[in-house]
Amino acid sequence: MGARFEELAWRETPIGAVSLRRRRDPALGVEVYEVKLDDEYLMSSLFPVAEIELARLGLAALSGDDLDVVVGGLGLGFTARTALDDDRVRSLVVVEAIEDVIDWHRRELLPFAAGLAADPRTLLARADFFAAVAEGTGFDPDDPGRRFHAVLLDVDHSPRNVLHPSHAGFYTPEGLRRLAGHLHPDGVFALWSDDPPDADFEGVLGAVFRSSRAHVVRFPNPLTGGESANTVYVAHR
Template sequence: MIIRFEELDWQPTAMGDLTLRRRTEPSSGQEIFEVKLGEEFLMSSLFTVAEEELASLGLAAVEGVELTVLVGGLGLGYTAVTALRDERVRGLTVVDRLATVIDWHERKLLPVSAELVDDARTNLVEDDFFALMRSKPVGDHSGYSAILLDVDHSPRHQLDPTHSDLYAADGLRALDRHLAPRGVFALWSDDPPDGDFMGELDAVFDDAAAHIVDFDNPVTGGVSSNTVYVARSRS
């Protein structure tokens, strides 16, 4: 009997059943890790270029050294690990709503888990990123050098409809309160550049840009694209 998929973990969550599975990609023999929420595919280690570019493009826009970075959405960990590879980063906080996802990395079930959790700069936090952004910063925190967000499919296609307010100007202004002066906000999207969302970014931030990230797709045999938005705080 040929087993195409190995289920590494399954947990019920408030958003649906969350499944982590491992398989071998027939076209390359590569070991692939996939996450499903209910019947919907959330992410795959077969496609990590844009997640890595979220960190690379976002941090490339940040000036200075001794950076503090907030990542919204842990997932398979590629955005967070790419951020840690920037030698200027002195602190990385990763917020995920699902304790299960944090547990996968703490158990080192995923390819980059060890690199992520064994780095003393990493802090994994179970919380609602969107609720945190709506709240006022507490204490004497001077703001993050960069906020990197990869949770929803795109500004128009959210996993949870309660997230939608962040992608409008008022929600972006609330997020901006958590950035350091001239800090950078970067967002991954599965959709092509969205003119309406660019308008919302331009209303709040400076230097807003939509970067198209192309990558080879072994499933289709062609090239696929994601979008990474990058914008700078005016404060």
């Protein structure tokens, strides 16, 4: 089993034990990287499409160059890596609560995210994204009042299914108004969700942002042989 499975990293955190695993899937013939929180799967390199589309859809909604972008939640790095592939991105602040996750990328344990940490545009900020919004401290530790053109968030499973109860307040009108205060005029907030479009949450977005849209991102599921879908919300200030 050693050649087919390896636990690359493990750490007990305030929200549970976070681990990074690599395994060989003999049926698919690929190396699979997975992140778990205790016994729950958070993400897999088998399903990167929606995380990639989070960056693409969020940035496609912006015009102009010299974009300053925040990614909330580093994970396997697909969203951040895709953001850097956009030549208009001038700077990228990635806010990640778990130091070990940042270390995975500094050690380049994830080949598909190679170069992310070393890119001179990237700042990996060890912080709680939700606390930074609630407390008003902002996302750049060197410039607390800094505003951004886009905030791309992928931490919770969905606005209704959060990883920690302290995150729930973010998905209210009050929480999103605080987030909007960190955006430039006409800035964009984009959010990944594992659930189908949620009409109630779309109503919350509509109460805060000028416009919003829920994109259903469909992708083949190699485990079931069928199709799966996630949602990406994109809202303009």
